[in-house]
Amino acid sequence: MVTGVLLFQAIACAVLSGIVASNKNRNPAGWGVLGFLFGLFGLIAALVMEEVEPQEKEVSGRQSSRQSGAQEFDPDKHEKKCPDCAEYIKIEARVCKHCGREFSDEEVKRQVDERRKSVKVDQGGSEGKSGSRERRDEENYKSDDHDTEEILSTHDFNGVGICEDCDYTRGYAKANNYVCPGS
Structure with missing residues (x-):
């Protein structure tokens, strides 16, 4: 009887520790094992640990979307090739850091918008949505x-x-x- 109660307690602590860890972006299997082995102490440790930010993973050279789907385009993560010196610079750069070539504001805006459209298409977005957003953005x-x-x-x-x-x-x-x- 006592063994059955202790086993039930260990399983309950393992499941609860795993759920809490999963909600805090931690490894639920590892915390489940800790909850099973240490019982109530493992569950308390899972409850007091801090939440971590979800990690973004590289997928074939492109950044995958965040789990929330909020990130569609970040200009800081994209580069363009300078036509004069063929070096790569940030897509929002107005002056090439290698050769000093200057880009006009209109040219930079156009390049960013083109890259944004290509990223949306790559992520499965439709041209219709992108076009209507672009019209709204101009205002x-x-x-x-x-x-x-x-x-x-x-x-x-x-x-x-x-x-x-x-x-x-x-x-x-x-x-x-x-x-x-x-x-």
Whole structure:
């Protein structure tokens, strides 16, 4: 009888530890084993541990989407090839760091938009959605006489550097005077 109760307690602690660990982006199998072996102490350890951020994995040279699906495009992770020196620079770069070639604001914006479209198509997005979003985005670009801090305050960066509503980076919004449509 006592053995049955102890076995039930060990299994219950293992299952609960695994569930708690899974909710905190930890290995549920490993924490389940700890819950089984150490019982209530393993469950308490799983409860007090901190949550970790989910890891992004490389998939054939491209970044996979986050589990939440919120990340569609991050210009900081994309590069372009300088036509003068053939070196790679960030896609938002206005001046090549290798040869000093300058890119116009319109050229940079066009390159970023083209890359964004290609990433959406690669991720299974349709051209129709991308086109309607692009038309909506054109209305949100403000002239240079607007206050930068006011424009940035329309975004919800939440410490990750990407607006949760429009998926643009802080640098892109600042450089292009982009007002978030979700504000």
